[in-house]
Amino acid sequence: MKRLTLMTAVLAIVAAPALFAQSTLNTNAPGPSQETKPGQTNNNLQNPGSNMQGTQNQNGTMQEHGTVEGSANESVTGTNDMNNQNGTSTGTTGTTGTTTGTMNNTDSTGTTGTMNNDTTGTGSTDTSGSYSGSSNTDTTTTSGSLPKTASDLPTVAIAGLLALFAAFALRTYAKRNA
Amino acid sequence: MDSSTIAMKRSHLRWLERALLLVGILCLGIWAWSWLDSTYFQYRENQILDEALNAAPAAPQGTAAETDSLGSFKPQPAATPPKPLEDGSLIGRIEIPRIGVSAVVLEGVDTKALRRGVGHIPETARPGIGNVGLAAHRDSFFRGLKDIRKNDIIRLQTLEGTFQYRVDWTEIVKPDDTKVLADNGTSELTLVTCYPFYYVGSAPKRFIVRAQQVDEAEARVE
Numbered sequence: 001m002k003r004l005t006l007m008t009a010v011l012a013i014v015a016a017p018a019l020f021a022q023s024t025l026n027t028n029a030p031g032p033s034q035e036t037k038p039g040q041t042n043n044n045l046q047n048p049g050s051n052m053q054g055t056q057n058q059n060g061t062m063q064e065h066g067t068v069e070g071s072a073n074e075s076v077t078g079t080n081d082m083n084n085q086n087g088t089s090t091g092t093t094g095t096t097g098t099t100t101g102t103m104n105n106t107d108s109t110g111t112t113g114t115m116n117n118d119t120t121g122t123g124s125t126d127t128s129g130s131y132s133g134s135s136n137t138d139t140t141t142t143s144g145s146l147p148k149t150a151s152d153l154p155t156v157a158i159a160g161l162l163a164l165f166a167a168f169a170l171r172t173y174a175k176r177n178a
Numbered sequence: 179m180d181s182s183t184i185a186m187k188r189s190h191l192r193w194l195e196r197a198l199l200l201v202g203i204l205c206l207g208i209w210a211w212s213w214l215d216s217t218y219f220q221y222r223e224n225q226i227l228d229e230a231l232n233a234a235p236a237a238p239q240g241t242a243a244e245t246d247s248l249g250s251f252k253p254q255p256a257a258t259p260p261k262p263l264e265d266g267s268l269i270g271r272i273e274i275p276r277i278g279v280s281a282v283v284l285e286g287v288d289t290k291a292l293r294r295g296v297g298h299i300p301e302t303a304r305p306g307i308g309n310v311g312l313a314a315h316r317d318s319f320f321r322g323l324k325d326i327r328k329n330d331i332i333r334l335q336t337l338e339g340t341f342q343y344r345v346d347w348t349e350i351v352k353p354d355d356t357k358v359l360a361d362n363g364t365s366e367l368t369l370v371t372c373y374p375f376y377y378v379g380s381a382p383k384r385f386i387v388r389a390q391q392v393d394e395a396e397a398r399v400e
Contacts, residue, residue, distance in 0.1 A: 145354045147287035147299060147313040149372040150380045153209050154317050158378060160205025167198035174191050 219294040223282040270336030277322040287313050305341045309361045313370040320371035343367040343389035358386045365391035
């Protein structure tokens, strides 16, 4: 009976801190901005401060049909420092014809897309041209999961304390039964 | 029970007691060594960083990145991409004055880097040019994040300049929810640590803090 009481007491002493440490009651709420939807700012929606919504995932096909009149001859080359967009656009002027364009969009997220622009002209002037460019959004990809930020040290420390407590309990028990 | 049986039992108990004592001392020794190593490393790297900051010419204060939309596209000369850093190399220091967080930031999020400091997630941007991802243990450098609030100011001091961020939101996500590290085209800071904060073993979730870059004057007002 004595042994049982002693073992129960030791077990309770060493297990209580560990149980308390893992209890959800012991974890503070992470602040007032933790609500699920505090003014639509704390959820999985796009960052409200961003004006780049939807620009990272372009994938699909778009076709346009219509009449184009006028002439176009433009060439634009530029680099946007913010999201590293490079592009070149050229165009020619003709009298009749069909316009076909292809835009390939590739960025660091592996997003690829093709846009076919078919325009059949019925007027006196048609435009043909092509656009090719690439978009690089710097650093979007990660290696599949967020970093493991759980250290083993607390577990090691608790194991050490448990071992010391158990050793102390054994010594006490042995002395009492000596 | 005869005397020989009792003696054998006592002998077994004595050996068990010694073994437990040895295991306890070993475990606590590992913990103490890790703590001392981390503390000394922080002290040394802080000194190195301070010396480098004092020796370097006054770096410009980081300002919020321009957020031109594509509609107002302005051709600009391409910026020289920063050289990739080796794992464990010193990047700077993160400070959150209100909750008392201050730690050096190292490149990489391997075990050693996270034991010694705050790790910069390699796939994310460098300070001032996108979404900067930093990770640290919830039971060491990022323990204070449990008390972080919206509008808290985070200061990231690097050799390239000092960048101020204001906390926008916090969120608890699953470990595979990497979209929090996605670059939205604005200058941001994302802090990652494990959740719950008090949990023995591998925590099942991640606690995310997202902050937007602000200029120094705006940070002072806050």
